[in-house]
Amino acid sequence: MIAITPEVTLDENELQWEFIRSGGPGGQNVNKVATAVQLRFDVLHSPSLPEEVRQRLLRLARNRVTKEGVLVIEARRYRSQRQNRAAALEELVDLIRQASRRPKRRRPTRPSQAARQQRLAAKRRRSLLKRNRRPPSPDEG
Numbered sequence: 016m017i018a019i020t021p022e023v024t025l026d027e028n029e030l031q032w033e034f035i036r037s038g039g040p041g042g043q044n045v046n047k048v049a050t051a052v053q054l055r056f057d058v059l060h061s062p063s064l065p066e067e068v069r070q071r072l073l074r075l076a077r078n079r080v081t082k083e084g085v086l087v088i089e090a091r092r093y094r095s096q097r098q099n100r101a102a103a104l105e106e107l108v109d110l111i112r113q114a115s116r117r118p119k120r121r122r123p124t125r126p127s128q129a130a131r132q133q134r135l136a137a138k139r140r141r142s143l144l145k146r147n148r149r150p151p152s153p154d155e156g
Contacts, residue, residue, distance in 0.1 A: 019108055020115045025063045030107075031055040032100065037091040051091035054103040059084025064111075072114035086110075 017025040037051035058064065058072055058080060073080055080086050088110075090103035126134075 017104070017108065019111045023063065023065070023068060023111060023115055025056075025061075025111070029056060029061055029063060030104075034096060037099075048096070050094060050096045050099060051089065052096065052099040052103045054088040054090070054100075054107060056086045056088075056107060057084060058086050067117075068111070068114050072111060075114050076110055 017027060019025060031054070033053040033055070034049040035051045035053060036049050058069060058076075061069070064072065072086070073084070076086055079088065086107070088103045088106050090099040090106065092102055093099050
């Protein structure tokens, strides 16, 4: 069991690991060893996630979720499979933690009387500045 929050824990059997060859530095090791990691987690059918966390997670990671509702995380930063595996798991845990936080409700506010007066005074100053730039009209002269 992987503890994410006090309310949410994941069963390790829900995670599917796939190891693939990684490009980049590593010399001959890169060509021989599958060090990159693909972690797959079925968000839609996971019994571990409460419904509201599931919906927020799907919205949060929408670019990495397949049509079937499977979240795919790739880790190829490190040269060792073990480190990439830990990085992918950490990324999944971070995503689920973010999704478990309820967003604060926005409380609509209105500008204060002083803020409205400042805005109107600034508009008057700007208007006067632009009016003074105009050439004088023939009847003013």
